[in-house]
Amino acid sequence: MTQADDNQPTDGAARYGCLEAHEDAELAVADRLHPTALARFKAHLRGCSDCRRMHAVMDAVYRGPDPAASGVGIVRGDREFAAILRRVPLERPQPWPQRLLHTSGVVALASTAVALVVTLVSPGQQPLEHMPHSGVTASLGSPSAAPDHEVEHSGDEPGVAAHQAQVDYGRVIAGRGFLSTRGDGPPVLTDTFTVGTRFATEPGQSLQVGLLGRILANFEAGTDIEWTQAGPAALDLTLERGLIAVRYERQPEDPVLNIHTPSALVRVVGTVFTVEVDAEGRTMVSVLRGEVEVLNPEDQALIGEVQAGYRFDMERSTYTDVGRTEVRVAMPLSNEGPGHGDVVRSADGTIPGSWVVPGLPAAPSLRRLENILIPAPLPEPRERPQVARSDRRYAGPLAAAKADDGQGLIDKLVRDAAETRREEGRAALEHCKSLYQSAQSRYLSARCLTRFMAEHGDDEDLVEGHLLIGILRMDFANDYPAAKLAFQTFLERAPTHPEAELARYRLWLANIEHGDVPGAIERGREYLRRYPNGKFAGKILQRFPKLVSEL
């Protein structure tokens, strides 16, 4: 006890010592002590260090640990989620016969150990190394004994995108733009490109590209961007100016996408978003689904986290709602739509339900672009000021990327089918064709053609439709299982069709982008055996040089 215990009551007040303070401590912490008693309690604390200490500890006990100490970042959460998925099979309860077997195994092991000890201490017995293996110990190799350390190290397993044949290559899906190799390198004249490719779109153009088989990106007019790095852990794009929209259906093992702008680094772990660098070099990030981190490009310090539904202006550090412009740019990336049973889900122009657009009704019929609220007058169509360029990249007939491999076939199919179908079929096909003409609406043609094939798919003349649908499912929905099924259906029904070569090439490509490298090698081998001088043989050998032995 301290001097406070010796305080004598004054003015008729009752004595208030450490004992009373201890009794009132809990009430004081809970803020339920009468004001008069609280005043005496505090007065006592001022003169008693032990009780001050007691009160501080009691207060800390009732307040609890600081919740801020229990947070987790995006990337760390991503790793943890992957670890959880790996752990699921291990946590599954074992059926009782297996548990019984496991228990009996432990008992048998103990018995064996006792027998070994007896053997060791007993002279004249057979040496240990000559003992026959007990059949019981074999039963101890149950799955429950293994996995702990495997869980610890399984984070080092290569992801689905570990093979260079998938990681280092991208494809032009649709649209027009100028592609060139890094620096003042030559233009890229095929629909396949590698790391180091630079993309530029002039006013009136837009370009859609696929990277890694997971990323679908839409480059708006006036965009200048370069694919600077690719690897199993990270994939980097450098955006100098313009507006891009990206959809990344990232799995836990896939690389993180980094987008560098002049003033920010946008780190993405799987989402739908847009990044814009305006004429003044300012960076704006809008997120429609998921979440992205905006970092300082110099020290990687976190500047802001952008949640779905928000638009982040980095220079002003302000958040506003995403607008119609961002949603319009991202719409060609949409692959969600109503689908039932065996019918694949294809985009129908409805803003996907998973996209967060403030003010947009939840009813699917109302989730249209025109229903997005516009808080301020819409900006004029983006006519970006042209940057004076000394190189020749924007001039001449080379200023357009070569069209997709299937373009010729698609045009031919559409023409041929339109001639042979009934009148209503012809009209429906014309509609699909009109959708396919524009890079901005091509993503809708998959749904249109799926419906068309459902109505007219029995016609033998339309077997090529499976190939067409496969291409669209692969390019716009990243739905590789559906695409492979469509290609295989086409090859089964028309193995000698003139376009069978394209179908086999696409099947090979779908395997790569799906991450099935062994399957891709097998498909590539099959292609090279059938078409040793085929027009796609070079592309296959570029990614799998070892297949040259097949020629």
Add this chain to the structure above:
Amino acid sequence: MTPTAPAFAEPTDAVADAPHVEYLSSAEQFMLSQARAGNPRALRQFYDEHQAQVRGHLYRLLGPDSEIDDLVQTVFARAFIALPSFRGNSTLSTWLYRITTNTTHNLLRQRFRRGRVKAAFQWWLSGRAAQLQASQSDVRDEAGRVLQHLAPDLREVFVFYHYEGLTLQEIAQILDKPLSTIGDRLTRARKRLHELVTTT
């Protein structure tokens, strides 16, 4: 895209039962239906929405502990397995609290038994002087140590009530105990904590 999520439990009769709407929003019902089918995006959404709750609760229950991350993984792995049998008789957070409690209860009991013997031995060995020396340390650390001296059954109730802000009815639902038992445990927990704080 092929989901990398492992196969989940086979559908049971419980799956066919629609979850009770009164506890789940339509968005949660949709997410649950997707998560039960093993949709990685839905599972990730489930994890994102509740990991802070689970991690925070474990932190408040165990204090700073190297095993918290491991326990979070265990809790969610068990939750993913049990999703098909979740009938919606409670909110998702209550259901997760129950899994968290079942996961940590044995660990708490083991640690408490070991810690009790150790603490008693140290008390006998060093006497009051050691306690006075320890009082120089941070108040927050000392509060954590005091809480560790609380029996697991009492600590769980105290943490749920005072730190998580749950009602006695909710705690009774999580721990599957009568309401009177929960009230009794809370009273005993407060009394024991008062003793621990005022005698150190």
